[in-house]
Amino acid sequence: MRLRFDVKKSQGSFTLDASADITGERIGIFGRSSSGKSTLIHLLSGLLEPDRGEIFLDDDCLFSSRDHINISPHRRRIGLVFQQAMLFPHLSVKSNLYYGWRRCPKELRRVDPEELTCTLKLEGLLERGVGNLSGGERQRVALGRAVLASPRLLVMDEPLSALDDTLRFQVIPYLRSVSEQFRIPCIFISHSVLEMQLMAERILLVENGSVTGPATPDELARKAMATSRRGYVNLLQLSGPACSSGLYRYPWGDGQLVISDGSNTNSSLFELSSRDIILFRKHPEAISARNMLECRVEELFSSENRVGVVLRSANRTLVAEIVRSAAEELDITIGTTVFAAIKASAFRRLL
Template sequence: MLRVDVSKQLGEFAIEAAFASEGRVTGLFGASGAGKTSLINMIAGLLRPDRGIIAIDGETLDDTADGVHIPAHRRRIGYVFQDARLFPHLDIRQNLDYGRRMNRLAEDPAQHARVTDLLDIGHLLDRRPGRLSGGERQRVALGRALLAQPRLLLLDEPMGSLDEERKVEILPYLVRLRDEANVPMVYVSHDSGEMRQLATQVVMLRRGRVIAFGGPEMLPGTASPA
């Protein structure tokens, strides 16, 4: 379970958000400027809440009342950004291995094979990022995050910089991650179509506040059941 109950003042913008989710994919949905990225940055440990608690599966990561703040590098949380942020001077095999090495994890050839097969990136291993399409780079970024063995995966609009053709290409892989990777995810998007296809629970944000929490059927544009 992911439990979030935080407040944060960012200039004139304030976040006051509370929810608890057991979904395989928790969607953070809202317009640009709703506070989605600031909220996942707090979950990641990149931004400290002014007040509140963040906990995963009963382990407290932030508790301002008790002075608890686990640093980002100790949270075992993977983060995939809108731009893949691969290292251009490393080939794909080396990029994939980066998270494992940074976390001082033992090599696991079976896990490596599972992830490369899941994301269909085995044929890309000897290439450099500059020779990949946008969709391929995002799949490699997902693989790198998974190979660091996270207990939670944060995805901040991972299709936001892709054209429609590349979005159609990568969406099935995100669905496979949800169904097969056995890693809970927080997925940020302002696209209700993406959210309906991926999220199992949705946190709807507006101006830093949670205005609704429930299943994807509550998203705008979702037809009501007959």
């Protein structure tokens, strides 16, 4: 999918003046609250009309002030998933799911309702009213409803913000799988760097009504390292655990990672903050941390007064974060061998 826009919209004292040309199947739009993300999405989906400019999705013009084109939102086929599920309260789960499907011309229907219901594990909920669904179930129904309308683009506007951490990571696989399984390009909006890392391939950054980018999720995470509460978040997809003495050992690089929050499932996704890694130039004699990895420094990057150290072991990398003076004192340069100490409890299992 290729998205091109150059739009201007003033609302009170706020003005969005943004342009971008981005190609990708999973595009992220990242920005703090009130930066203009939602305005941008409203313009793309046709819920708001730009003061001037143009919007193209692939080769189709959705809006052009010059050529007086403004495709109405119900003809743009851009599916929306909001922060709150916004289900139709007077309809059952099934009627909610089929609302867009019934309105989609037969020749454009690309999603099989039964397959989708199965993917989103909604089979048992179909006849229920939407009033007594849990937060995660509501969001899954909202996602299903949007996907069943066979949109050419799925826009998810902070769909995880209203969910707690546990539910959030339960919903993420569904968001990813429907987009991949039914081959629907998506735009994912969030103010969370971690969600961007999990959901997006390429990212547009929205700040004070203007758009910069595209950037990669890794570039965003590196840039946000010094200011983010959790530093740079390493995402580690680990598989083949062996459990002994209550600890899980996962093969990683040339060695293994010992993790207390592991699981017997074959593959799990963990997060590890760059701030939970301590670097040594020499192997320390005795240390309580259960992980002592010998790594090579592959790359160094700056984020304000911090230095990000990209560590490599075989085919895997990790980012550690140290202050500038520590980097100078340890004389860490590219190619240096260091020992990374990580506590077994520093890893948090996400999925």
